[in-house]
Amino acid sequence: SAVISQKPSRDICQRGTSLTIQCQVDSQVTMMFWYRQQPGQSLTLIATANQGSEATYESGFVIDKFPISRPNLTFSTLTVSNMSPEDSSIYLCSVGQGANGDTQYFGPGTRLTVL
């Protein structure tokens, strides 16, 4: 499976600021995804990062709050904008691999705390 890295691994931010999280893969992948794991909860898909087009967002997530870039097949960023304490979560990127990209492998995550 691909090796996935994320930066930063953790951060503590002030309310009202924004943070950009980077996801780097060691091979070209078509499908990249961003998830959120809130404290004590499971993973929730935020959006699918599409190369060369806008991301596809899940219900409850909007581009203004979580802008995503996908400039090439090995890299994506997720920005958490105008943060509030409710945005404190672990943010994970994943890539789809396999015959139809239907097996997802996850990065190590970014632990975000908003004060």
Next chain:
Amino acid sequence: AQSVSQHNHHVILSEAASLELGCNYSYGGTVNLFWYVQYPGQHLQLLLKYFSGDPLVKGIKGFEAEFIKSKFSFNLRKPSVQWSDTAEYFCAVNAVNTDKLIFGTGTRLQVFP
């Protein structure tokens, strides 16, 4: 809408005990099924998956899972757990030919020596 239920939120076992973690999903169509594991301080790893064929699938570290279509279940099993199996286990489902992976709430397993 699809959903995944993991009824065991926290399981505590002694080493060498047998393990079975329940996973049920709701979706009427064909699905792919996954178990992921997150060891303390580590990232989410794929434990095993089922796409089609033999409903009994084997994964890493001696884990296996059985897909029972009539029960919409995909329970994870291990005959004899070890202390190193202490982790959080997530069941996940996606409908075939879709990208969206739906996760269960996770089961925290603690194994004591």
